[in-house]
Amino acid sequence: MSEALRTLAVVEATRFRGHDPAYHAYVQILVGRVIAGAQEQGWTVVRLAADQGAEALLARTERADGVVIVGGEDIAPRFYGGAQGYPGESRHLEVADEAQLRLARRAVERGIPLLGICRGLQIVNVALGGTLVQDLGESVHVNRGVPIPEVLTTHPVLLEPGSRVEALLGATVADVRSAHHQAVDALGAGLVVTGRAPDGHIEAIEHESAPVLAVQWHPEDPAAPAGQLDALLGALRLRVAAAA
Structure with missing residues (x-):
């Protein structure tokens, strides 16, 4: 990757x-692994927090060649027409x-490669007019009532044959590390479903x-299958190189 094509914003x-x-503390581990993985692939990584505000975030990512939106808190229901409580x-x-x-809408409009992880998938969906299932209840997707390092579960995801994510991971079934109590409901404009959990929820x-891919699971978790994070980050690198 050339010097002019290597700035990745991790948001x-x-x-x-x-x-x-x-x-x-656990979020720092996860974000740190995304950053380390990207740096190993040759990216210069800029780590940014979105609570600085939209104008500041858009300005600081104006020249980014790729974007990763990582996990975090629930999106406020008013952004997708949901109820509180x-x-x-x-x-x-x-x-x-x-x-x-x-930021997600601008990435789609400009064709900027974007990878969404967990909350990042939900941001992409809501940005394009989609909605969310607000709580999955007891499910395979998260362990409830346990210490934070134990909330992630392992479960399979069925990947759509011929999809980008299936090609990247090299299989139609992938084991993933998951920790989410919400999921995609109505799909945003221009999006297609390329992975589901066995219970049918979108993964x-x-x-x-647009060069936008998002997963509901955590490929950056220390217990995730080896190579999964590298493969997904590598898709960003290939997209940038192809556009050069």
């Missing part, structure tokens, strides 16, 4: 979670929500024309 909702030190509702960071939604989406 999280916030850098500060003083109210929940255990969750904050649902089971498992987290705190909401509406400034961060708006900033990431606008991977891709844009039909």
Whole structure:
């Protein structure tokens, strides 16, 4: 990758979670692994927090060659026409929500390669007019009532043959590490479903024309299958190289 084509913006909702030190510490592990994986592939990584506001985030990512939107808190229901007071509702960071939604829409409009992880998948879907299932209840997707490092589960995802994500992971069934209590409901404009859990919930989406791919699971988790994060990050690198 040439020097002019190697800036990757890794965008999280916030850098500060003083109210929940255990969750904050685990997020640092996950984001750190995304950054380390990208740097190993030759990216210069810029780590950004979306709670600085939309204008600041858009300005700081103006020249980015690729974007990763990582996991975090629930998106505020007002952005997808949902109600408040649902089971498992987290705190909401509406400034961060708006900033990431606008960033995702701009990536689609400009054809900027984007990878969404967990919350990042939901941001992509909501940015394009989709909605969310607000709480999955007891499910294979998250362990409830356990210490933060134990909330992730392992379950299979059925990948659509011929999809980008199936080609990247090299199989039609992939084991993934998962920790989410929400999921895609109505699909956003231009998106196609390319992965589902055995219970039918959507686990991977891709844009039909823009270089946008998002997964509901955590390929960056330390217990994720070897090579999964590298493969998904590598898709960004290939897209940038192809556009050069």
